[in-house]
Amino acid sequence: MIAETGQFTLVLALIVAIVQGTLPLAGSVKNNIRLMALGSTSATSLFLCVLVSFGCLIQAFIVSDFSVFNVAQNSHTQKPLLYKISGVWGNHEGSMLLWVTILTLFGASVAAFGKNLPESLKARVLSIQGLISASFISFILFTSNPFLRLDPAPVEGQGLNPILQDPGLAFHPPFLYIGYVGFSIVFSFAVAALIEGRIDPAWARWVRPWTLAAWCSLTIGIALGSWWAYYELGWGGWWFWDPVENASLIPWLIGTALLHSAIVVEKRDALKSWTILLAILTFSMSLLGTFLVRSGILTSVHTFATDPERGVFILLLLILISGSALILYALRASLILPGGVFSPISREAALIFNNLLLTTGAAVVLLGTLYPLLLDALYGAKVSVGPPFYNATFLPIMAPVLVACVIGSMLRWKRADLAGVLGRLKVATLTALLVVLTIIWATGSGDVLVALALGVSAWIIIGTMVQVSERINLFKFPLSKSLSRARNLPRAFWGMVISHSALGILVIGITISSAWRVEFIKLMKAGDTVSAGGYTLTFAGTLPIVGPNYTGIQGQFRVERNGKEITVLLPEKRSYPAERNRTTEAGILSTISGDLYTVLGEMSENGEWSTRIYFNPMINWIWIGAILMAFGGLISLTDRRLHIRLLEKFSKEANGNAA
Amino acid sequence: MNRLFILFTALILCSPTIKAVEPEEVLRDPKLEERARALSKGLRCLVCQNQSIDDSDANLARDLRILVREKLKSGDSDEEIIKYVVSRYGDFVLLKPPLNKSTFILWMGPVIIFIFGLIMVLFYMMRMRHAKKAIPLTEEEKNRLTSIRELR
Numbered sequence: 001m002i003a004e005t006g007q008f009t010l011v012l013a014l015i016v017a018i019v020q021g022t023l024p025l026a027g028s029v030k031n032n033i034r035l036m037a038l039g040s041t042s043a044t045s046l047f048l049c050v051l052v053s054f055g056c057l058i059q060a061f062i063v064s065d066f067s068v069f070n071v072a073q074n075s076h077t078q079k080p081l082l083y084k085i086s087g088v089w090g091n092h093e094g095s096m097l098l099w100v101t102i103l104t105l106f107g108a109s110v111a112a113f114g115k116n117l118p119e120s121l122k123a124r125v126l127s128i129q130g131l132i133s134a135s136f137i138s139f140i141l142f143t144s145n146p147f148l149r150l151d152p153a154p155v156e157g158q159g160l161n162p163i164l165q166d167p168g169l170a171f172h173p174p175f176l177y178i179g180y181v182g183f184s185i186v187f188s189f190a191v192a193a194l195i196e197g198r199i200d201p202a203w204a205r206w207v208r209p210w211t212l213a214a215w216c217s218l219t220i221g222i223a224l225g226s227w228w229a230y231y232e233l234g235w236g237g238w239w240f241w242d243p244v245e246n247a248s249l250i251p252w253l254i255g256t257a258l259l260h261s262a263i264v265v266e267k268r269d270a271l272k273s274w275t276i277l278l279a280i281l282t283f284s285m286s287l288l289g290t291f292l293v294r295s296g297i298l299t300s301v302h303t304f305a306t307d308p309e310r311g312v313f314i315l316l317l318l319i320l321i322s323g324s325a326l327i328l329y330a331l332r333a334s335l336i337l338p339g340g341v342f343s344p345i346s347r348e349a350a351l352i353f354n355n356l357l358l359t360t361g362a363a364v365v366l367l368g369t370l371y372p373l374l375l376d377a378l379y380g381a382k383v384s385v386g387p388p389f390y391n392a393t394f395l396p397i398m399a400p401v402l403v404a405c406v407i408g409s410m411l412r413w414k415r416a417d418l419a420g421v422l423g424r425l426k427v428a429t430l431t432a433l434l435v436v437l438t439i440i441w442a443t444g445s446g447d448v449l450v451a452l453a454l455g456v457s458a459w460i461i462i463g464t465m466v467q468v469s470e471r472i473n474l475f476k477f478p479l480s481k482s483l484s485r486a487r488n489l490p491r492a493f494w495g496m497v498i499s500h501s502a503l504g505i506l507v508i509g510i511t512i513s514s515a516w517r518v519e520f521i522k523l524m525k526a527g528d529t530v531s532a533g534g535y536t537l538t539f540a541g542t543l544p545i546v547g548p549n550y551t552g553i554q555g556q557f558r559v560e561r562n563g564k565e566i567t568v569l570l571p572e573k574r575s576y577p578a579e580r581n582r583t584t585e586a587g588i589l590s591t592i593s594g595d596l597y598t599v600l601g602e603m604s605e606n607g608e609w610s611t612r613i614y615f616n617p618m619i620n621w622i623w624i625g626a627i628l629m630a631f632g633g634l635i636s637l638t639d640r641r642l643h644i645r646l647l648e649k650f651s652k653e654a655n656g657n658a659a
Numbered sequence: 660m661n662r663l664f665i666l667f668t669a670l671i672l673c674s675p676t677i678k679a680v681e682p683e684e685v686l687r688d689p690k691l692e693e694r695a696r697a698l699s700k701g702l703r704c705l706v707c708q709n710q711s712i713d714d715s716d717a718n719l720a721r722d723l724r725i726l727v728r729e730k731l732k733s734g735d736s737d738e739e740i741i742k743y744v745v746s747r748y749g750d751f752v753l754l755k756p757p758l759n760k761s762t763f764i765l766w767m768g769p770v771i772i773f774i775f776g777l778i779m780v781l782f783y784m785m786r787m788r789h790a791k792k793a794i795p796l797t798e799e800e801k802n803r804l805t806s807i808r809e810l811r
Contacts, residue, residue, distance in 0.1 A: 242709050341787050349784075356776045364769045371765045381761050384703045386711065386754025393769040523682040601681070610682045 003068045006056030007147040010097075013049035013104070014137045016042050020107070020130030024123035036119050039126035040111035046133060047101075047108035054088075054101045057146050061088050067153035070094060070146045076159035076578045078549040086170035087160045092294065092310075093146035095173060099290070100136050102174075102181045106210075107133065110185060117206060124192035125185070132184055135317050143310045159579040162550065168228035172221055176248060179218025180286035183255060185210040187283035187325065190276045194328050197335040199276060204266035207279070209637055211262060215255045216633035222248050223626035231586055236517075236597050236614050238622065241387045246369040247289030253362035254282045257355045259633075264351050268413055269339030271352070276336070277329060278355070284322035285362070291318050292369070343415040350408030354401060361397045365390070402456045402507060405500055406463030424470065425463050432459035453511040460504035464497050495636025502628035509621025513594075518615040523608040533594050533615030536560045537569070542600070542609065550574040550583075555600035555609065559589055571600040595619050680713065684724055691731045698727050698737060702744060703754050711754055 020042035027035025057070075061084050066072040074091045075084055089095040107129040114122050140146070163169075189207045193199045225245070230238035239245060258278040264271040291314045342348040368385045375381050406428065410421045422429070436455035440448060469475070471493065472485040518532050526541040540556040552574035559566050569587030576582070589596040594617035601610030680699075686692040696713060702723060704715035712720035723744070730740045744752055756762045796804065 237714065240709065338787070344784055352780055352783075356773075356780055360769070360773045360776055363772045367765065367768045367772075371762075375761060379761065382749070382751040383756045383762060383765070384709075384751055384754050385756060385765065386701075386703065386709065388701055388755030389765075392755070393766075397769065397773065521680055521682050521685055604683075 002056045002060050002063075002065060003147040003149060006053045006060070007145070009049045009053040009056070010137060010141060010147070013046055013053065013100075014134060014141060016046045016049055017104075017130050017134035017137055020046055021127050021134050022130075023127075024130075025127035028120040028123040028127075031120070033119065036123035039123045039130075040114075042130065043104070043107040043111040043126050046130070047104040050097075050101050050104045050133075050137075054097050057094060057097060058085060058088050061085060061094075064157060065153075066155070066157050067149055067151070068146075069148040069150040072150050072154050072157045074160050075157040076549065077156060078578065079160065079165070080548055082167070082170055083160060083165045086164075089173045090160050090164045090169075093140070093144045095177075096136070096140050096144050096294075097146055098174065099177050099181060100133065100140060102177050103129075103133055103136060103184060106182060106185050114206075121189075121192055121196065124195055125188045128188040128191050129184065132188070132321060135321065139310075139313055139317065143313050156578070159549075159576065162574065162576040162579050162581050162583045163232055166228060166232055168224055168232070172224040172228060174221075175217050175224060176221030179214050179216075179221050179255075180248075180251060180289065182210060182214025182217060183251065183279075183283040183286050186214070186258070186279045190279035191325050191328060193276060194325075194332045197332055199265070199272045199336055201266050201269050204262045204275070208259075208262050208266065211255065211259050211279075212633050212637045215252075215259055216630040216637070218248070218252050218255060219626055219630040219633065222252060223623050223630070226626075227623050230619070231588055232583075236586075236616055238619070241368075241390045243369045244293050246365050247292045250362045250365050250369075251282055251285040251289060253358050253365070254278060254285055257358040257362075258282050260351050260354050260358075264348050265339075268342065268348055270342065270348055272339060273333045273336045274355070276333070278359075280322065280325045280329060284318070284325070285366075287314075287318045287322060291315055340414070342413070345411070345418050346416045347408065347411045347413045350404060350411050353404055354408060357397055357401045357404075361394055361401075364393050364397060368393070399456070402460060402503065405503065406460055406467075409496060409500065410463075410467060425466060428459050428463035428466055431462045432456065447515060450511055450515045453507060457504040457507040457511070460507070461501050464500045464504070468497055491639040492636045495632045495634075495639070497632070498635060499629045499632030502625045502632060504625075505621050505628060506625030509618050509623075509625055513616050513619035513622065516617050518617075520611075520613040522611055522613070523604060524611045525608045530613050532613055533596060533617065534561060535566075535589075535596055535615070537596070537598070537613060539609070539611065540568075545572065547574065549578060550576045553600070555587070555598070555611070557587060557598050557613075559596060569596065569598045571598045573600055590620060592620060593618060680724065681721070684721070684728065686728055686732070691728075694737060695724070695728050695731055698731075698740060699724050701741075701754050702727070703752050705748060705752060 020039060023035050024037075024039035024042075027033070027038065059065075060068045060071050061075050062081070064071065064075055064077045064084070066075075070091065070093050074094070075087050079087065087094075089098040107126060110117075110122070110125060110129065114125075117125070186207055189203070189210070193203055222245075225248070226238045229240070230236060258275065261271050261275045261278055265275050291311070294310060294314055340348075368389055372383050372385055375383050406425065407418070407421055410424065411418070432455040435458045436451045439451035439454055443450070468486075471489055472482040474482050476482075477485075520530050520532060522528075522530065524530075524539040526539055529536055529538045531537075536559070538558045538560070540558055543554045543556065545552050545554045552572050554570050554572045557569040557571070559569055567589055569589055571587035572585040574583045574585060584599060587598040587600075594615055597614040597616055599612040601612065603609050680696075686695060699713040700711050702712045704710045704712045704717050704720040704723075706717050706719050707715050710720075712723045727740055727744070730743065735743075741753070750757055750759075756765060758766050
């Protein structure tokens, strides 16, 4: 019954989505209020239908209903509950259903929170959202149905790939999808604005919270994914320039550009046409990412589907959705009147520079990802594009972004004084120089690039602090007055401060952990010791272990610092009988100054164990930086000016009381 | 079916959870070992997806690592070793593709994209500068302006 209910509600959802995709749009053309109002109702019902359907699939996984093909393929009775549930999106069909659930959740949120939107705009946005939903629901129903039955039902399921059975990976896809799919709202707003032929600062203000929410989520999703790769894949790497990682980085880069260009539309009524284009591109890149991962033309840990039919279907959807939006853009962009003018030295121009670099960076990653595929398809020639390519091309493009982000956010709108800003940044410049020189001196001039990268990080962090101290008149007024000024600064400003400083923290983490990593690859027997990162590790031998759905061997490393035992690290080698698969769990001591990372290998003939011990200095700063960056976005999301709705509500209530 | 088979074998050969360089491969001379590691980071494991032989546990990757180390021990330079490996496996083995006819667009792409973007930005700024120049008032507008002034 569960599967049939899920299937039925999904079919129902398709019908509702088609209604949502057509009638409100027709209403907005004919100026029919009742048809337009249908948008909100259908968006809410659509979400409920899909939610029930998704709930049915989760239930089938929880109770291990192996008469459902998808459950039998991807679950197992002995799996812990968390991984039974996360197994729902650990496979192609289920993850597409999660994708659509989030898509419709966003549609329903526009219906719920968009009370201040003009009726016609809201109707159009919801209709476009409905059309996107309809296409993806049909994709699921016609090519990737998760509710197919299996007869006879097997007694036991085949289990989930054990490396996916991990808390980091249980939450990685939902966050990533909220990010990808969240950009669909921005896309719908952009297309609606093109249909209306009108875009103004109010539009940017409506769009900004959605952009921010999607961007924060995507940031967290990418951070979780790389953190998972770091501790689970067992050699301490955290970013591989894998095509599937690139597929999430590209929308993130363009989304970041969009976040910044939307500010210009909002504050200065300029860059409108470009912002619309970015909004379309961001979601198109999310779709492209979905296509690359789902079509199976790229093979990696992430790809589940290798059915060419699905690939063709998604490619068609991509062409249909992005293509029609781009054609609309080409036809209507000229209607968008250019707004405020500005000089080449101004906040606007700095944000254009930011956009130029971020989009170029995204284009380079896209080129590197697609090039091997294109070359193979066109000429049958094989080429590998690996990390050295991206280090040589992507990093130089991103470096100026780091330097410019401090200066840009201090420039005034319209026309600014660059020399003045640089003068105000004296402290930051001097600190940065000091950092560079100290590191060159301390490392014996070996690591000029490392020194420069750390200097730039110091520049970002100190420069951002200079901005704060200027805004609150630190040291000019009594401290209490400065603090009260700090409280009254807009949340968007604090969001910028946190996110920009976080960028500095991220760069510090990346630079130090990759430049000064210490590595030991050794055969060890019980009693052997290794010193790394100020710790002394003593190998104390191995023990057999038994987990809920695996058995394995656990190595024991006693960790001492200054003669005192701090902890025992327990790297494991696990063997999952149900999935017929093995995993390696690293034993990690994680601190703010660095991670001690131990991996147990094979036992050699004479009873010694092959082990790997790494000290990864300051590697956690990477994820702290990424999470802080998302946190800055959330703070910005709570900015008062984005909550016109609440203000209106209050004023209405006040009026009501007066009457 | 063929593709599925390749994928399947690739997944088994390169199960990402099993580690790469084994202790017994490590060279005594730390300088040579450092060069060996640097070289293997740039060489692709041929049966895996996007993994260097330094990260891969596949037998082929192991053979290549040992080959690189043998060559280092016999005194070959880094360039000679790369050249030798490429002569055996082709350019595909290099994670940093060499600049040639088939990778020209790949390597020039970033520069071209950036310059194209820069030209677009300059074009935009120039157009804006032109737009800023005041358009002279028409005769009718001048008359209206004077009448408004007279009224005040």
